[in-house]
Amino acid sequence: xxxxxxxxxxxxxxxxxxxxxxxxxxxxxxxxxxxxxxxxxxxxxxxxxxxxxxxxxxxxxxxxxxxxxxxxxxxxxxxxxxxxxxxxxxxxxxxxxxxxxxxxxxxxxxxxxxxxxxxxxxxxxxxxxxxxxxxxxxxxxxxxxxxxxxxxxxxxxxxxxxxxxxxxxxxxxxxxxxxxxxxxxxxxxxxxxxxxxxxxxxxxxxxxxxxxxxxxxxxxxxxxxxxxxxxxxxxxxxxxxxxxxxxxxxxxxxxxxxxxxxxxxxxxxxxxxxxxxxxxxxxxxxxxxxxxxxxxxxxxxxxxxxxxxxxxxxxxxxxxxxxxxxxxxxxxxxxxxxxxxxxxxxxxxxxxxxxxxxxxxxxxxxxxxxxxxxxxxxxxxxxxxxxxxxxxxxxxxxxxxxxxxxxxxxxxxxxxxxxxxxxxxxxxxxxxxxxxxxxxxxxxxxxxxxxxxxxxxx
Amino acid sequence: xxxxxxxxxxxxxxxxxxxxxxxxxxxxxxxxxxxxxxxxxxxxxxxxxxxxxxxxxxxxxxxxxxxxxxxxxxxxxxxxxxxxxxxxxxxxxxxxxxxxxxxxxxxxxxxxxxxxxxxxxxxxxxxxxxxxxxxxxxxxxxxxxxxxxxxxxxxxxxxxxxxxxxxxxxxxxxx
Numbered sequence: 001x002x003x004x005x006x007x008x009x010x011x012x013x014x015x016x017x018x019x020x021x022x023x024x025x026x027x028x029x030x031x032x033x034x035x036x037x038x039x040x041x042x043x044x045x046x047x048x049x050x051x052x053x054x055x056x057x058x059x060x061x062x063x064x065x066x067x068x069x070x071x072x073x074x075x076x077x078x079x080x081x082x083x084x085x086x087x088x089x090x091x092x093x094x095x096x097x098x099x100x101x102x103x104x105x106x107x108x109x110x111x112x113x114x115x116x117x118x119x120x121x122x123x124x125x126x127x128x129x130x131x132x133x134x135x136x137x138x139x140x141x142x143x144x145x146x147x148x149x150x151x152x153x154x155x156x157x158x159x160x161x162x163x164x165x166x167x168x169x170x171x172x173x174x175x176x177x178x179x180x181x182x183x184x185x186x187x188x189x190x191x192x193x194x195x196x197x198x199x200x201x202x203x204x205x206x207x208x209x210x211x212x213x214x215x216x217x218x219x220x221x222x223x224x225x226x227x228x229x230x231x232x233x234x235x236x237x238x239x240x241x242x243x244x245x246x247x248x249x250x251x252x253x254x255x256x257x258x259x260x261x262x263x264x265x266x267x268x269x270x271x272x273x274x275x276x277x278x279x280x281x282x283x284x285x286x287x288x289x290x291x292x293x294x295x296x297x298x299x300x301x302x303x304x305x306x307x308x309x310x311x312x313x314x315x316x317x318x319x320x321x322x323x324x325x326x327x328x329x330x331x332x333x334x335x336x337x338x339x340x341x342x343x344x345x346x347x348x349x350x351x352x353x354x355x356x357x358x359x360x361x362x363x364x365x366x367x368x369x370x371x372x373x374x375x376x377x378x379x380x381x382x383x384x385x386x387x388x389x390x391x392x393x394x395x396x397x398x399x400x401x402x403x404x405x406x407x408x409x410x411x412x413x414x415x416x417x418x419x420x421x422x423x424x425x426x427x428x429x430x431x432x433x434x435x436x437x438x439x440x441x442x443x444x445x446x447x448x449x450x451x452x453x454x455x456x457x458x
Numbered sequence: 459x460x461x462x463x464x465x466x467x468x469x470x471x472x473x474x475x476x477x478x479x480x481x482x483x484x485x486x487x488x489x490x491x492x493x494x495x496x497x498x499x500x501x502x503x504x505x506x507x508x509x510x511x512x513x514x515x516x517x518x519x520x521x522x523x524x525x526x527x528x529x530x531x532x533x534x535x536x537x538x539x540x541x542x543x544x545x546x547x548x549x550x551x552x553x554x555x556x557x558x559x560x561x562x563x564x565x566x567x568x569x570x571x572x573x574x575x576x577x578x579x580x581x582x583x584x585x586x587x588x589x590x591x592x593x594x595x596x597x598x599x600x601x602x603x604x605x606x607x608x609x610x611x612x613x614x615x616x617x618x619x620x621x622x623x624x625x626x627x628x629x630x631x632x633x
Contacts, residue, residue, distance in 0.1 A: 373518070
């Protein structure tokens, strides 16, 4: 085995820039073609009146206060929710948030994958750990974006940011949201003004993830120069601590960034659900990059046995995601409590989201389950190259379905705007990943488990 | 000559020698009945030219059987035979059926696979084990060659085995 370094050629860069350009173009066309005024004027009243009545009925049945709230809003806004920006702007904001949460997840899964490999003392992955490490370079960028975006999109995406919801006796007072005040603003705070607690968590989580990324990366790179097992042992120590922190922070991040959009609603499985979605997407992204690099002539150490192992990861965690999805669905379906079922009613019965709801299950469970079931399909690059993009796209739809109905209600849609924005984020993410991959050796020549990886045979 | 009765056994001490011997013996046109070893030897399956097991296909089939059995059972019980209102749901509602379907799929896939494995490996409770050499349970590898399945003379097979590195070459006859 010799030294190996990824060369970020202009050919690959051009492809990424073309994707970015097409994404921008589609985004602009998408923005221009969004039906304007939809959701404010008479068209909305006619087109969606019955659906809104149904939706409000469900919300209102949660308690008398909510009914009061809905009625009051009916007079002020003509609809049961705060409006703020126009439909187009809201849709752009929702998409910014979807994509940033989605790609932030890919970044942290990069680090999580590396940490898992160290903590479990896995040897098979010794030759491919530089790829998830490069993906983790996205963590600081997504962190900064997340904080900046919060201030831009906050009022439109997060219903709970409106302070009039907390005025006891006021026209918009909402008892359910008022009960969650301490979690958003500050524990025991009486008059909410600025969500210190919420933002503190955001900064703290990204800060911690970034620190552990730095430390683990430092040990991995020092190992290339010094050799020995000392760096590996240190990296394992950092990984173990990181995993404990990640277990809590990823879950709380899911409540903060995704679940709080549907402020009335809650699910105790949501932290796991979002993690499962991030994790299987991250694994698919790692697999896809490994396969593409392998086909470009890199990663000589990786053979069908390693692909088989990572393919099993993708296959297994597709089913894991489905298991979490179904557990959440079945509990809510069976208990049939209005304040919980409203989440699925919104997604299953409205024409805008119904197809996404079923597409989500088809792309993320049915296809990976059937296509990756056999041993051969996990060992062949051609099959992995088909299934991994399906999962990556499928879980984008999963996040779309988590965020959009809560932000847009009946004004949501899917079109060129969504595709364009996802392409822009994807291109930038891949560009950052490959830039960082090219900076360090692709082959960890002094990894203590290299021999185990070389002789890996399953 | 009757098959499954008269064997020539090559006894090997080292698994590397064994692996090389397996390919030389096969190249000289001898049909190997089986190789017995006290621990798994990596690469032995490939050296012996064994096809991969088709057990996963059996598992899939039994799984499908479990899925369809579970669904048929629940549909006929709650849809046709004895409809009951449970939790205000429809008589036939898919979500509550899924856990049962999942469990029966897994159960039948697992049990079916084990049963199939037992049958194809001839592992039955009253079976008398045929032990070629007691040392395969301790520290020796034994390559068994069925004389009836090889046209070659016994003398010739013995020579091939010894030259391939067998420590001993023994005869083994079963009643």
